[in-house]
Amino acid sequence: MLTAPPLSLYVHLPWCVRKCPYCDFNSHQARSALPFDAYVDALLADLEHDLPLAWGRTVHSVFFGGGTPSLFPAAAIDRFLQGAAARLRFAPGLEITLETNPGTAEHGRFGDYRAAGVNRISFGVQSFDDGCLRRLGRIHDGADAEAAVKLAQDAGYDNLNLDLMYALPAQSLAMAERDLELALALAPAHVSHYQLTLEPNTVFAARPPPDLPDEDLAWDMQERCQALLAAAGYAQYETSAYARPGQECVHNLNYWRYGDYIGIGAGAHGKLTLGAAQSIRRRWRVRHPTAWLATAGGAPALGGDDAVEPAQRPFEYMLNVLRLREGFLPGDFEARTGLPRTAIQAPLEQARRRGWLIEEGGRILPTALGGRFANDVMQLFLPESGTGPSTGPERDR
Incomplete structure (x- = not known):
């Protein structure tokens, strides 16, 4: 018998300042003022559309992903969370994560996010090396990344994740080690450390950057950085995730344990177990923000709704x-x-x-x-x- 697992909520905020050439996520460059209020209204309508599939269930984590969610002001995040808490049962002290680009961090904003209920920040640092960051098309430099993390810590955040990539164009083993050493000096609770891959339908896939490390060098980077993380007290609990004891990402653990999640926003994916029907469904929204905004809250906003058959x-x-x-x-x-x-x-x-x-x-x-x-x-x-x-x-x- 299927038993409903823990439930999470994923919220997709699809805009970025600039699309990175390696990114295959559903993200779109912001070319004009963003419709923050309209998007929050649409998110709540989207959520209401899925509520009948999750009546009475408790939400154990919320994750704002993107895109660059930190483009959204704290007031918009606050209004969404208040509306979601009025429609869903939030577990006491649930983990609420906001993905953040160091290039969009502003003084005072982290305190406002914290007041809105966000209690975990995930920084897309990728590297502290300015040359690597330029080759990746990032909008920040190493100093911006360090300053943004310290701003969050000054606002009271101790549950921080730093995303780092390795096997970057023109990166040496010593450069990969240096990136990690700079990250660990900031004492994050969690580090996501993963290899750059050339994903289909990206600029890098169409035009691979020169001087990519070969497989042997990439493996050396992985092994050396794993050793550095272990020596610093970070346990590897997932393929590319490392955390201090008790500070693993609750939201991502629910994904990896085959938990359920409601996914709302342009291009968001969800997975829901329906105990009465003894079925598992995967649902996703249309990808383009304009099309999704025009249809949110109704069936036309769905890009698909498939049953996961027993054989799958x-x-x-x-x-x-x-x-x-x-x-x-x-x-x-x-x-x-x-x-x-x-x-x-x-x-x-x-x-x-x-x-x-x-x-x-x-x-x-x-x-x-x-x-x-x-x-x-x-x-x-x-x-x-x-x-x-x-x-x-x-x-x-």
Whole structure:
């Protein structure tokens, strides 16, 4: 039997000052004044449209992603949160994250965000090296990043994430280490550390930048930075996420544990378990902000609404939980997919024989070797058609 898992709320704010050449998220360059009030009204209408699918359930986290959510003033964030809290049951002290570009940080704004209820800030730093930042098309420099983090800390934030990338154009091993050392000197609670990849339909995919590190150098960067993070007291709890004890990202953990989330805003994705119907649905909104604003609150705002068929669920589940160092309990697989554990017995045995997965204390865990061959592990759980489902929403990388 399917059992409804914890529920989160994802809010997509799609505008940026400038589109980065590596970015494949649903983001759009702001070419004129942004319609803050109209967008908040549309978000609340969008939320009301999905409320019948989540009646009575408690929301455990809220995540404002983008785009650049910090382009929105605190008053707009506050009005949305008040409206959402009037429509949904918010857990006491729930985690509320706002993604922030250091180039849009202003003195005083973090205090206002905090007063609105935002209690976690995720900074898209990517690098502290000015040359790397220019090659990435970022609008900030290293000094801006450091100043923005300190502004947030001065406003009382201690739950901060820093996004860093490695294997950047013309980056050496020493430069990657230096980036991480500068990040750790700011004492964030959480670090997202991931490799630059050339995603389809991006400028970098069409015109790859010169001087990209090769695979061996990228691996050296990953190993060296993992060691630096561990030595500094940050535990790796997910493929690219590191945190001090007890400060893991609640919102992203819910994604990776195959939890549910309402997704609202232009291009937002959601996943909802409907216990009475014994079904799982993935819904997403139309991508362009203008089209979404014109239709929010009604069925035309939906870009799609698909059932996750039983044959797809093992792959969807493994695509998420095998990113986690904690692995999963077979009983959780049954509760969150509605399938018996025998549905994954054969691929589990294959993965064990190859040394990719082990069982300890009743949990199924990826080994170090399994972590290196994560894509191969997950492919064992693909349905016979060989086609996988949507990978889901945007999140801390």
